Amino acid sequence: xxxxxxxxxxxxxxxxxxxxxxxxxxxxxxxxxxxxxxxxxxxxxxxxxxxxxxxxxxxxxxxxxxxxxxxxxxxxxxxxxxxxxxxxxxxxxxxxxxxxxxxxxxxxxxxxxxxxxxxxxxxxxxxxxxxxxxxxxxxxxxxxxxxxxxxxxxxxxxxxxxxxxxxxxxxxxxxxxxxxxxxxxxxxxxxxxxxxxxxxxxxxxxxxxxxxxxxxxxxxxxxxxxxxxxxxxxxxxxxxxxxxxxxxxxxxxxxxxxxxxxxxxxxxxxxxxxxxxxxxxxxxxxxxxxxxxxxxxxxxxxxxxxxxxxxxxxxxxxxxxxxxxxxxxxxxxxxxxxxxxxxxxxxxxxxxxxxxxxxxxxxxxxxxxxxxxxxxxxxxxxxxxxxxxxxxxxxxxxxxxxxxxxxxxxxxxxxxxxxxxxxxxxxxxxxxxxxxxxxxxxxxxxxxxxxxxxxxxxxxxxxxxxxxxxxxxxx
Amino acid sequence: xxxxxxxxxxxxxxxxxxxxxxxxxxxxxxxxxxxxxxxxxxxxxxxxxxxxxxxxxxxxxxxxxxxxxxxxxxxxxxxxxxxxxxxxxxxxxxxxxxxxxxxxxxxxxxxxxxxxxxxxxxxxxxxxxxxxxxxxxxxxxxxxxxxxxxxxxxxxxxxxxxxxxxxxxxxxxxxxxxxxxxxxxxxxxxxxxxxxxxxxxxxxxxxxxxxxxxxxxxxxxxxxxxxxxxxxxxxxxxxxxxxxxxxxxxxxxxxxxxxxxxxxxxxxxxxxxxxxxxxxxxxxxxxxxxx
Numbered sequence: 001x002x003x004x005x006x007x008x009x010x011x012x013x014x015x016x017x018x019x020x021x022x023x024x025x026x027x028x029x030x031x032x033x034x035x036x037x038x039x040x041x042x043x044x045x046x047x048x049x050x051x052x053x054x055x056x057x058x059x060x061x062x063x064x065x066x067x068x069x070x071x072x073x074x075x076x077x078x079x080x081x082x083x084x085x086x087x088x089x090x091x092x093x094x095x096x097x098x099x100x101x102x103x104x105x106x107x108x109x110x111x112x113x114x115x116x117x118x119x120x121x122x123x124x125x126x127x128x129x130x131x132x133x134x135x136x137x138x139x140x141x142x143x144x145x146x147x148x149x150x151x152x153x154x155x156x157x158x159x160x161x162x163x164x165x166x167x168x169x170x171x172x173x174x175x176x177x178x179x180x181x182x183x184x185x186x187x188x189x190x191x192x193x194x195x196x197x198x199x200x201x202x203x204x205x206x207x208x209x210x211x212x213x214x215x216x217x218x219x220x221x222x223x224x225x226x227x228x229x230x231x232x233x234x235x236x237x238x239x240x241x242x243x244x245x246x247x248x249x250x251x252x253x254x255x256x257x258x259x260x261x262x263x264x265x266x267x268x269x270x271x272x273x274x275x276x277x278x279x280x281x282x283x284x285x286x287x288x289x290x291x292x293x294x295x296x297x298x299x300x301x302x303x304x305x306x307x308x309x310x311x312x313x314x315x316x317x318x319x320x321x322x323x324x325x326x327x328x329x330x331x332x333x334x335x336x337x338x339x340x341x342x343x344x345x346x347x348x349x350x351x352x353x354x355x356x357x358x359x360x361x362x363x364x365x366x367x368x369x370x371x372x373x374x375x376x377x378x379x380x381x382x383x384x385x386x387x388x389x390x391x392x393x394x395x396x397x398x399x400x401x402x403x404x405x406x407x408x409x410x411x412x413x414x415x416x417x418x419x420x421x422x423x424x425x426x427x428x429x430x431x432x433x434x435x436x437x438x439x440x441x442x443x444x445x446x447x448x449x450x451x452x453x454x455x456x457x458x459x460x461x462x463x464x465x466x467x468x469x470x471x472x473x474x475x
Numbered sequence: 476x477x478x479x480x481x482x483x484x485x486x487x488x489x490x491x492x493x494x495x496x497x498x499x500x501x502x503x504x505x506x507x508x509x510x511x512x513x514x515x516x517x518x519x520x521x522x523x524x525x526x527x528x529x530x531x532x533x534x535x536x537x538x539x540x541x542x543x544x545x546x547x548x549x550x551x552x553x554x555x556x557x558x559x560x561x562x563x564x565x566x567x568x569x570x571x572x573x574x575x576x577x578x579x580x581x582x583x584x585x586x587x588x589x590x591x592x593x594x595x596x597x598x599x600x601x602x603x604x605x606x607x608x609x610x611x612x613x614x615x616x617x618x619x620x621x622x623x624x625x626x627x628x629x630x631x632x633x634x635x636x637x638x639x640x641x642x643x644x645x646x647x648x649x650x651x652x653x654x655x656x657x658x659x660x661x662x663x664x665x666x667x668x669x670x671x672x673x674x675x676x677x678x679x680x681x682x683x684x685x686x687x688x689x690x691x692x693x694x695x696x697x698x699x700x701x702x703x704x705x706x707x708x709x710x711x712x713x714x715x716x717x718x719x720x721x722x723x724x725x726x727x728x729x730x731x732x733x734x735x736x737x738x739x740x741x742x743x744x745x746x747x748x749x750x751x752x753x754x755x756x757x758x759x760x761x762x763x764x765x766x
Contacts, residue, residue, distance in 0.1 A: 128608070130611075132613075134612070200595060201597075203603075235503065236505060242509070284593070289616075295499075295500050305505055
């Protein structure tokens, strides 16, 4: 079905990049998923490798070539000017896109496919727009807001790239306004207000797409070869008054039709930010023709109406539910979980072929010595899991650590006492409950660090006596 | 209704898909909704239809309809009519005629100027009562994909702006964009002659200064406007309405719309038929008020 095996996802720390990487991890035929961004990921990832890059993605080419990436998914486009400054957005949207394309070009490039997440802001919102934009239509007017200008510029560089590199499949997906319970956009914020603000005398037409459908649409673009431009928007175009009705909220025509710019400036001071690209949309609205992507085999899970209803249900329930702790990326933990031979193979990505750092190897040995002390068992040898037969290219070898000296049961474990408490905690996840108990006793007798003891207890509590420490990971 | 040159051209060429295939992927109808994807509200339209439009159609204008069978019962069709009056009553009357007299009543989509979308108030109301902006893409989607009836006034603003002294003399028929749309969608054109609208809302003068001050499309002087205020726009005189649907003109062949010469010829032909029909109806009319 797909020829995409080695995938690079840009914008891994954005909501979309993270969710897409997670979704792609489910497919066994995908060998490698590499996510790049300048910030740390915000979702738990099982086997996606995170590489930190600068905002301009200048060194991306080396990553692409070294990892023999065949598919690049670019999810990093900023389409909501409320999220960042326009200078940063420009840097990311225009310069970043140029550099990513540069990383994919060249005669020897391994890249065969590019999937680009764009926005229906490409079309703008004007008085003389058609009721449904289709992909063959250009923009009737020059872009008026910085974000729209960026999107048009970014797409222009993609067109240019597609023309010069006809052997690459370039897919551009233009997404309508996204709603969902996890994603934060200006529109979600607007619709979360006690009343839906509107421009007096206007009832714009709106089309939405559910956050899950966005991920599925990106996935569909990766798993199929679909060169060209596609609108992604759910079936059904709603009037904003209808949206307010579905959410069970009144609509408040508080923005005057004339002097809208001044009024939104005042509203911004009161804490209600209406970004410029949204002002035009609140006035004229927009509908797009979504049939082409459906014809390409994509199925939407939600209509626009169902998307709004889902958001409405979430907004009603949200104040009653206690939010769970947001995920925080910790590099050491992630690297340990990926690369340690002590992580049980059922929980490990199939392509983990070695260890990450010498230091980690050392820490691991120290702990295994410690646990062996009690159980009288030999330490688990540094296992290099059997190599996957699939990939033709040889994975880069990583040195497996050699035990420096034979284990002496009962001997004091000097390694362990040298460890910082954070280092110990970072390794707890790989241990069996029995080992943990041993470790806890040892720690209590020797250093007695509260942080370590607390961490061991919490890991034990989470595992609940089960055989493995299995924090709910993966889909 | 003409294709505007886009400011930003569309991007990479797309894989060609047969348009029939795309038709299968039209969004389904969600029965819980009160609005269509075009923003049309059955509720508001029905309310207006049973009150104001009903009153004008039956008792005020006493509309008389000929040749309603020329409107096809299924498939897309482009209704083309002459256009007159300060707040033109002809569109609502034609739509009402199809609803009342036809054996298979269908909603009529009335194309209007883009202006209405940008004017507060109108922008809210106009789509709800079944009007769509006169954009070629809109007309094509309605005619070809959704197979609906579309009513266009090729005279456009030139028709409603014209003064009483020029009544029943058709203005230029745009650039033939409507013919192109019908040919592209392979939908028949049904020419329509409306007599009575000119006398029901005569325009004596146009005030350009007021037009500019109010930002409206035009600012006419009629028997009741502006001295009776905005409601004066609805102060129609009780002229007798006669609506005649002419024989449809059909386009079966593929790609006719690319022949600009043919498009112009057909546009002239449609205009000539409507003009002839109008002269014929006026010749037989004994009284402006009683028909």
